[in-house]
Amino acid sequence: NAEYGKAVVSTQSTGVTSLVPGDVVLVHDPEEADGFNVKRITALAGQFVEHDPQLSGPYLEEHLYEGKYSVPTGCCWLEGDNRANSTDSRKFGPVPLGLIRGRILCKLLGS
Numbered sequence: 001n002a003e004y005g006k007a008v009v010s011t012q013s014t015g016v017t018s019l020v021p022g023d024v025v026l027v028h029d030p031e032e033a034d035g036f037n038v039k040r041i042t043a044l045a046g047q048f049v050e051h052d053p054q055l056s057g058p059y060l061e062e063h064l065y066e067g068k069y070s071v072p073t074g075c076c077w078l079e080g081d082n083r084a085n086s087t088d089s090r091k092f093g094p095v096p097l098g099l100i101r102g103r104i105l106c107k108l109l110g111s
Contacts, residue, residue: 019044019076019097024104027078030092038104039078039088043071055083057090076100 019025021041029035043049049069051060063069071077075094080086089095 019100019103021047025078026101026104027095028099028101030095030099031087036101037078037088039080039086041076042079042089043077045071045073045075047071047077049077049089055090057088059093060090063093074098 019041021043023041024038025041027037027039029037047070049060049071051064051067051069060069069077071094075096077089078095079088079090
């Protein structure tokens with residue numbers, strides 16, 4: 001386990017088979033080489049992402065089929081908990097599982 005800012009991250013339990021939708025993860029930012037993001041997994045390979053017109057993004061809009069998007073093999077779909085103000089898979093698309101650095105175990109309060 002490692003501490004990143006104000007969260008405790010488990011780097012030991014991030015095998016592909018151990019991740020499930022709902023997990024909050026630390027992930028290398030797919031758009032910024034030195035950046036990291038904390039996002040929630042909302043879908044894994046073979047699962048569908050439903051289109052919400054009020055909270056959609058450019059990637060999702062371009063790749064929909066009959067109002068849904070199927071997450072490809074080896075990837076996951078990440079969304080921020082504040083969906084109205086989050087840069088996530090709806091903008092940059094599915095994220096390779098290899099970019100996930102760990103599962104967030106808890107958020108630390110205080111300094």
